[in-house]
Amino acid sequence: GVTRFAILSVGGLVCAVVGAILGGSAQLALWGITILLDLTAALVAGDSDSWALHAEHFAERHGLIVIIALGESLIVAAGGVVGTGLSGEVLPVAVLAVLVSCGAWWTYFPIAKPRMEEASEAVTGARRSMMMRDAYSIGHVPLLAGVIVYAVGLEEALAHPATPLPTEGRLSIAVGLFLFLAGTSIAVWRTTGHMSAFRTVVAATMAAGIFFAEGVAPLATLGIAFVGVALIAAVDETRAQRLRAELAPTP
Numbered sequence: 001g002v003t004r005f006a007i008l009s010v011g012g013l014v015c016a017v018v019g020a021i022l023g024g025s026a027q028l029a030l031w032g033i034t035i036l037l038d039l040t041a042a043l044v045a046g047d048s049d050s051w052a053l054h055a056e057h058f059a060e061r062h063g064l065i066v067i068i069a070l071g072e073s074l075i076v077a078a079g080g081v082v083g084t085g086l087s088g089e090v091l092p093v094a095v096l097a098v099l100v101s102c103g104a105w106w107t108y109f110p111i112a113k114p115r116m117e118e119a120s121e122a123v124t125g126a127r128r129s130m131m132m133r134d135a136y137s138i139g140h141v142p143l144l145a146g147v148i149v150y151a152v153g154l155e156e157a158l159a160h161p162a163t164p165l166p167t168e169g170r171l172s173i174a175v176g177l178f179l180f181l182a183g184t185s186i187a188v189w190r191t192t193g194h195m196s197a198f199r200t201v202v203a204a205t206m207a208a209g210i211f212f213a214e215g216v217a218p219l220a221t222l223g224i225a226f227v228g229v230a231l232i233a234a235v236d237e238t239r240a241q242r243l244r245a246e247l248a249p250t251p
Helices: 002-022 024-045 055-084 090-108 112-121 125-138 140-159 167-192 197-212 218-247
Strands: none
Touching: 002 024, 024 125, 055 090, 055 112, 055 125, 055 140, 090 112, 090 140, 090 167, 090 218, 112 125, 112 167, 112 218, 125 140, 125 167, 140 167, 140 218, 167 197, 167 218, 197 218
Protein backbone atom coordinates (compact mmCIF):
# COMPACT_ATOMS: atom_id res chain seq x y z
CA GLY A 1 0.00 0.00 0.00
CA VAL A 2 2.76 2.43 0.86
CA THR A 3 4.59 1.72 -2.42
CA ARG A 4 1.49 2.29 -4.56
CA PHE A 5 0.75 5.51 -2.71
CA ALA A 6 4.33 6.75 -3.13
CA ILE A 7 4.41 6.10 -6.89
CA LEU A 8 1.16 7.92 -7.58
CA SER A 9 1.97 10.76 -5.19
CA VAL A 10 5.37 11.36 -6.80
CA GLY A 11 3.62 11.53 -10.17
CA GLY A 12 1.30 14.17 -8.76
CA LEU A 13 4.22 16.13 -7.35
CA VAL A 14 5.96 16.14 -10.74
CA CYS A 15 2.78 17.41 -12.42
CA ALA A 16 2.44 20.16 -9.81
CA VAL A 17 6.01 21.37 -10.31
CA VAL A 18 5.84 21.23 -14.12
CA GLY A 19 2.51 23.04 -14.09
CA ALA A 20 3.93 25.81 -11.90
CA ILE A 21 6.79 26.25 -14.37
CA LEU A 22 4.64 26.28 -17.52
CA GLY A 23 1.78 28.41 -16.19
CA GLY A 24 -1.38 29.27 -18.12
CA SER A 25 -3.82 26.59 -19.25
CA ALA A 26 -1.11 23.94 -18.96
CA GLN A 27 -0.83 24.76 -15.26
CA LEU A 28 -4.56 24.27 -14.71
CA ALA A 29 -4.53 20.96 -16.58
CA LEU A 30 -1.47 19.60 -14.77
CA TRP A 31 -2.70 20.73 -11.37
CA GLY A 32 -6.00 19.02 -12.11
CA ILE A 33 -4.05 15.84 -12.86
CA THR A 34 -2.18 16.35 -9.57
CA ILE A 35 -5.42 16.38 -7.60
CA LEU A 36 -6.66 13.33 -9.52
CA LEU A 37 -3.45 11.39 -8.83
CA ASP A 38 -3.52 12.27 -5.13
CA LEU A 39 -7.12 11.12 -4.79
CA THR A 40 -6.36 7.95 -6.77
CA ALA A 41 -3.38 7.26 -4.52
CA ALA A 42 -5.58 7.50 -1.46
CA LEU A 43 -8.23 5.24 -2.99
CA VAL A 44 -5.93 2.45 -4.18
CA ALA A 45 -3.62 2.43 -1.16
CA GLY A 46 -5.82 3.49 1.74
CA ASP A 47 -7.38 0.08 2.36
CA SER A 48 -4.13 -1.50 3.52
CA ASP A 49 -3.42 -2.43 7.12
CA SER A 50 0.27 -1.59 6.61
CA TRP A 51 -0.34 2.05 7.52
CA ALA A 52 0.55 2.78 11.14
CA LEU A 53 -1.73 5.79 11.41
CA HIS A 54 -1.97 7.69 14.69
CA ALA A 55 -5.44 9.20 14.90
CA GLU A 56 -4.39 12.15 17.08
CA HIS A 57 -1.50 13.14 14.81
CA PHE A 58 -3.57 12.69 11.63
CA ALA A 59 -6.41 14.81 13.00
CA GLU A 60 -3.99 17.48 14.19
CA ARG A 61 -2.28 17.76 10.79
CA HIS A 62 -5.57 18.14 8.95
CA GLY A 63 -6.77 20.60 11.56
CA LEU A 64 -3.73 22.73 10.82
CA ILE A 65 -4.56 22.62 7.11
CA VAL A 66 -8.06 23.86 7.90
CA ILE A 67 -6.58 26.70 9.98
CA ILE A 68 -4.26 27.67 7.12
CA ALA A 69 -7.15 27.70 4.63
CA LEU A 70 -9.32 29.83 6.88
CA GLY A 71 -6.33 32.07 7.52
CA GLU A 72 -6.08 32.68 3.79
CA SER A 73 -9.64 33.98 3.82
CA LEU A 74 -8.59 36.43 6.53
CA ILE A 75 -5.69 37.53 4.33
CA VAL A 76 -8.20 38.21 1.56
CA ALA A 77 -10.18 40.39 3.98
CA ALA A 78 -7.04 42.26 5.04
CA GLY A 79 -5.97 42.68 1.43
CA GLY A 80 -9.34 44.19 0.58
CA VAL A 81 -8.96 46.76 3.34
CA VAL A 82 -5.43 47.63 2.26
CA GLY A 83 -6.45 47.91 -1.38
CA THR A 84 -9.44 50.17 -0.85
CA GLY A 85 -8.57 51.96 2.36
CA LEU A 86 -10.43 52.16 5.64
CA SER A 87 -13.56 53.72 4.20
CA GLY A 88 -16.88 53.71 5.97
CA GLU A 89 -18.17 51.20 3.44
CA VAL A 90 -15.37 48.63 3.35
CA LEU A 91 -14.54 48.44 7.05
CA PRO A 92 -17.85 46.90 8.23
CA VAL A 93 -17.68 44.37 5.38
CA ALA A 94 -14.12 43.44 6.34
CA VAL A 95 -15.02 43.06 10.01
CA LEU A 96 -18.00 40.86 9.17
CA ALA A 97 -15.83 38.79 6.82
CA VAL A 98 -13.42 38.13 9.69
CA LEU A 99 -16.32 37.15 11.94
CA VAL A 100 -17.64 34.70 9.34
CA SER A 101 -14.21 33.08 9.01
CA CYS A 102 -13.89 32.84 12.79
CA GLY A 103 -17.38 31.36 12.98
CA ALA A 104 -16.43 28.77 10.37
CA TRP A 105 -13.40 27.87 12.51
CA TRP A 106 -15.72 27.38 15.48
CA THR A 107 -17.96 25.00 13.52
CA TYR A 108 -15.03 22.63 12.98
CA PHE A 109 -12.87 22.52 16.09
CA PRO A 110 -14.99 22.28 19.28
CA ILE A 111 -17.07 19.24 18.27
CA ALA A 112 -16.31 17.95 14.75
CA LYS A 113 -12.55 17.54 15.14
CA PRO A 114 -12.55 15.72 18.50
CA ARG A 115 -15.44 13.47 17.43
CA MET A 116 -13.60 12.38 14.29
CA GLU A 117 -10.41 11.84 16.25
CA GLU A 118 -12.09 9.74 18.94
CA ALA A 119 -13.94 7.60 16.39
CA SER A 120 -10.73 6.99 14.44
CA GLU A 121 -8.88 6.06 17.62
CA ALA A 122 -11.52 3.44 18.44
CA VAL A 123 -10.75 1.27 15.38
CA THR A 124 -7.53 -0.38 14.18
CA GLY A 125 -5.81 -1.84 11.14
CA ALA A 126 -7.27 -1.54 7.66
CA ARG A 127 -10.55 -0.25 9.08
CA ARG A 128 -8.80 2.77 10.58
CA SER A 129 -6.86 3.35 7.36
CA MET A 130 -10.03 3.37 5.25
CA MET A 131 -11.93 5.51 7.76
CA MET A 132 -9.23 8.14 7.94
CA ARG A 133 -8.68 8.04 4.20
CA ASP A 134 -12.38 8.72 3.55
CA ALA A 135 -12.85 11.32 6.30
CA TYR A 136 -9.55 13.19 5.95
CA SER A 137 -7.57 12.51 2.77
CA ILE A 138 -10.69 12.56 0.59
CA GLY A 139 -13.40 14.00 2.82
CA HIS A 140 -11.51 17.20 3.57
CA VAL A 141 -11.09 18.06 -0.13
CA PRO A 142 -14.58 19.60 -0.58
CA LEU A 143 -14.27 21.17 2.85
CA LEU A 144 -11.07 22.99 1.92
CA ALA A 145 -12.29 23.74 -1.60
CA GLY A 146 -15.24 25.47 0.03
CA VAL A 147 -12.95 27.88 1.84
CA ILE A 148 -11.22 28.75 -1.45
CA VAL A 149 -14.52 29.31 -3.26
CA TYR A 150 -15.78 31.42 -0.36
CA ALA A 151 -12.64 33.57 -0.52
CA VAL A 152 -13.32 34.31 -4.21
CA GLY A 153 -16.72 35.75 -3.36
CA LEU A 154 -15.29 37.56 -0.37
CA GLU A 155 -12.72 39.28 -2.56
CA GLU A 156 -15.51 40.52 -4.82
CA ALA A 157 -17.48 41.82 -1.83
CA LEU A 158 -14.51 43.77 -0.50
CA ALA A 159 -13.62 45.17 -3.91
CA HIS A 160 -17.12 46.66 -4.29
CA PRO A 161 -18.51 47.04 -0.75
CA ALA A 162 -21.34 49.38 -1.74
CA THR A 163 -22.49 47.46 -4.82
CA PRO A 164 -24.79 44.42 -4.66
CA LEU A 165 -22.88 41.24 -5.38
CA PRO A 166 -23.37 39.77 -8.84
CA THR A 167 -24.68 36.24 -9.21
CA GLU A 168 -21.17 34.82 -9.35
CA GLY A 169 -20.17 36.50 -6.10
CA ARG A 170 -23.25 35.34 -4.21
CA LEU A 171 -22.83 31.85 -5.63
CA SER A 172 -19.21 31.72 -4.50
CA ILE A 173 -20.02 32.68 -0.92
CA ALA A 174 -23.08 30.42 -0.75
CA VAL A 175 -21.45 27.35 -2.29
CA GLY A 176 -18.15 27.90 -0.49
CA LEU A 177 -19.67 28.03 2.99
CA PHE A 178 -22.07 25.17 2.23
CA LEU A 179 -19.17 22.97 1.07
CA PHE A 180 -17.27 23.73 4.25
CA LEU A 181 -20.17 23.06 6.60
CA ALA A 182 -21.61 20.08 4.73
CA GLY A 183 -18.13 18.66 4.10
CA THR A 184 -17.48 18.71 7.82
CA SER A 185 -20.77 16.90 8.44
CA ILE A 186 -19.88 14.20 5.90
CA ALA A 187 -16.44 13.69 7.45
CA VAL A 188 -18.03 13.34 10.90
CA TRP A 189 -20.61 10.93 9.51
CA ARG A 190 -17.89 8.76 7.93
CA THR A 191 -16.12 8.36 11.26
CA THR A 192 -19.01 8.28 13.73
CA GLY A 193 -21.95 7.10 11.63
CA HIS A 194 -24.02 10.11 12.72
CA MET A 195 -25.06 12.97 10.45
CA SER A 196 -26.03 16.34 11.94
CA ALA A 197 -29.39 17.15 10.40
CA PHE A 198 -29.37 20.52 12.17
CA ARG A 199 -26.05 21.56 10.62
CA THR A 200 -27.10 20.41 7.16
CA VAL A 201 -30.45 22.21 7.27
CA VAL A 202 -28.92 25.45 8.57
CA ALA A 203 -26.13 25.31 5.98
CA ALA A 204 -28.58 24.74 3.12
CA THR A 205 -30.93 27.48 4.34
CA MET A 206 -28.04 29.91 4.74
CA ALA A 207 -26.69 29.14 1.27
CA ALA A 208 -30.12 29.59 -0.32
CA GLY A 209 -30.63 32.87 1.54
CA ILE A 210 -27.28 34.20 0.31
CA PHE A 211 -27.83 33.17 -3.30
CA PHE A 212 -31.40 34.43 -3.65
CA ALA A 213 -30.78 37.74 -1.83
CA GLU A 214 -30.35 39.80 -4.99
CA GLY A 215 -29.87 43.53 -4.95
CA VAL A 216 -28.57 43.78 -1.38
CA ALA A 217 -25.24 45.18 -0.27
CA PRO A 218 -22.36 42.78 0.53
CA LEU A 219 -22.81 43.65 4.21
CA ALA A 220 -26.26 42.04 4.15
CA THR A 221 -24.96 39.02 2.24
CA LEU A 222 -22.22 38.42 4.78
CA GLY A 223 -24.73 39.10 7.54
CA ILE A 224 -26.74 36.08 6.37
CA ALA A 225 -23.53 34.04 6.28
CA PHE A 226 -22.62 35.10 9.80
CA VAL A 227 -26.02 34.20 11.20
CA GLY A 228 -25.70 30.72 9.69
CA VAL A 229 -22.19 29.91 10.92
CA ALA A 230 -22.81 31.58 14.31
CA LEU A 231 -25.92 29.48 14.87
CA ILE A 232 -24.07 26.26 14.11
CA ALA A 233 -21.07 27.35 16.17
CA ALA A 234 -23.30 28.21 19.15
CA VAL A 235 -24.99 24.81 19.10
CA ASP A 236 -21.62 23.06 18.72
CA GLU A 237 -20.19 25.02 21.63
CA THR A 238 -23.14 24.04 23.82
CA ARG A 239 -22.57 20.40 22.91
CA ALA A 240 -18.84 20.75 23.55
CA GLN A 241 -19.45 22.18 27.03
CA ARG A 242 -21.85 19.35 27.79
CA LEU A 243 -19.30 16.80 26.59
CA ARG A 244 -16.54 18.36 28.70
CA ALA A 245 -18.82 18.27 31.74
CA GLU A 246 -19.57 14.57 31.16
CA LEU A 247 -15.88 13.72 30.82
CA ALA A 248 -14.76 15.80 33.80
CA PRO A 249 -13.74 13.67 36.80
CA THR A 250 -16.25 13.70 39.61
CA PRO A 251 -14.93 15.10 42.91
